[in-house]
Amino acid sequence: MDEKITSRDNARVKYACRLAASGAFRKEEGRFFAEGRKLCCELAKDAVLEQLFYTAAAAEKWPELAALPGAHFLVEEHVAAKLADVPSPQGVFGVFRTPAHTLDEVRAGGRYLALERVQDPGNVGTLLRSAAAFGFDGVILSDGCAAPYAPKTLRASMGAAVRLPVIEAGALPPVLAAMRAKGIECLAAALYQSEPLGSAPADYPGGVCVVIGSEGQGLTGETIAACSRTVRIPMTDRVESLNAGIAGSILLWHFRGAGL
Amino acid sequence: MDEKITSRDNARVKYACRLAASGAFRKEEGRFFAEGRKLCCELAKDAVLEQLFYTAAAAEKWPELAALPGAHFLVEEHVAAKLADVPSPQGVFGVFRTPAHTLDEVRAGGRYLALERVQDPGNVGTLLRSAAAFGFDGVILSDGCAAPYAPKTLRASMGAAVRLPVIEAGALPPVLAAMRAKGIECLAAALYQSEPLGSAPADYPGGVCVVIGSEGQGLTGETIAACSRTVRIPMTDRVESLNAGIAGSILLWHFRGAGL
Numbered sequence A, B: 001m002d003e004k005i006t007s008r009d010n011a012r013v014k015y016a017c018r019l020a021a022s023g024a025f026r027k028e029e030g031r032f033f034a035e036g037r038k039l040c041c042e043l044a045k046d047a048v049l050e051q052l053f054y055t056a057a058a059a060e061k062w063p064e065l066a067a068l069p070g071a072h073f074l075v076e077e078h079v080a081a082k083l084a085d086v087p088s089p090q091g092v093f094g095v096f097r098t099p100a101h102t103l104d105e106v107r108a109g110g111r112y113l114a115l116e117r118v119q120d121p122g123n124v125g126t127l128l129r130s131a132a133a134f135g136f137d138g139v140i141l142s143d144g145c146a147a148p149y150a151p152k153t154l155r156a157s158m159g160a161a162v163r164l165p166v167i168e169a170g171a172l173p174p175v176l177a178a179m180r181a182k183g184i185e186c187l188a189a190a191l192y193q194s195e196p197l198g199s200a201p202a203d204y205p206g207g208v209c210v211v212i213g214s215e216g217q218g219l220t221g222e223t224i225a226a227c228s229r230t231v232r233i234p235m236t237d238r239v240e241s242l243n244a245g246i247a248g249s250i251l252l253w254h255f256r257g258a259g260l
Helices: A011-021 A023-029 A037-046 A056-061 A063-067 A077-083 A121-133 A151-157 A172-181 A221-226 A244-254 B011-021 B023-029 B037-046 B056-061 B063-067 B077-083 B121-133 B151-157 B172-181 B221-226 B244-254
Strands: A003-005 A031-035 A049-054 A071-075 A092-097 A111-115 A138-141 A166-168 A185-189 A208-212 A229-232 B003-005 B031-035 B049-054 B071-075 B092-097 B111-115 B138-141 B166-168 B185-189 B208-212 B229-232
Touching (some): A011 A023, A049 A077, A071 A077, A111 A172, A121 A138, A121 B244, A172 A185, A244 B244, B011 B077, B011 B092, B037 B063, B121 B151, B185 B221, B208 B244
Parallel strands (some): A003 A071, A049 A071, B003 B071, B049 B071
Antiparallel strands (some): B031 B092
């Protein structure tokens, strides 16, 4: 144990809270904050854990926490209450270094997911988790998407945000044009003027990028125009739409990696 | 307008709140309570709307509410606040008759989803929505599942709970045995000793029932034993599991109705 923290005004605690609250601060610092025993342990496998905070009760309940890397701080319950964001907090919190990825990593033959203005953190997190599950090589987020390292997104992704490259880009059309120039097939998910998913080939040797828009608005016309094909999930008329996380995950399953 | 309600202690308001809060009371009365303009309009297409409550602001914003069936009640804002369960209430609420369905409706050649102890209302609602989307003929819920007409489940199902028969059963094994006696293939979703989904035939002329367990526990051994086949969604080792609503929806997509 490196130190015991007894004050809610402790500088490290304030720093962690600021990471949790502000996307701009996370970017500036290149760090993010996560809460929960399982989530912190999962994240620590693939991201650098710099600081771990836990209560005495958590230390007793989960002795394996002591084996995690980084500096460890015992926090009093009232300090943990300040750090906590969920209804039943476990008293375990971590500050991690954000993995840095750029569009230069996108390569021919790869399998990618691109999200345009998907604002719901639960949907972004779910889609990161499904992309990791189905062997995708990276996820590209347009501006206007929920932040991948915000607390709610991290919880929904169950740590998947550090399991595969997540690249925050600006507008998608130039990104997609660059991918197509590398031979990557870009498939827009859209309800109209599209082919049913069941008849779309699942395998693209040159690489594939599945492009999904927000639940309410779908993709912009510019982004659809920047793609090479358009696919939809056919449905009965008994529902108006599918949840965006569900629809996207079904597409990811259809275009999953070889061998799955 | 049948009446203006100015008191939070109004008998109709108290009745509606009790329907929202208690599954036992919903069963006793054969009615349920729903909140939200879109949800109430969707539900009214397929379920009997008996009483509709709305604020003056909602009546002005959505004049189409006046065309809905049932008795209409204008409620003051403080009464609406008592009925409301969501962070940004729209001031629209309805009391509906619960559609009644039984296992007698299960028929050879049909396509069913059975859930065992899926406790999360969001997952149950999402799976009802996906089952309706993909042409399933009914959903069977074991005891221990989230209540299909509870407010959170209704929100996640977006009204799908009244679009297809939802049957609340006890334990699943005898239900599955009866389905198999009718020639319906029962497929358990399980991680171990199972065949990968991609190699499972998608079409069962005698009928099919997809059986899904809870996110944490999976299916009980008895229920797996009562099924005729076992399937899993293959994944990379970069995630431990998929969200239950996601995994179930991918299975429903795979076993979707003909013509989709």
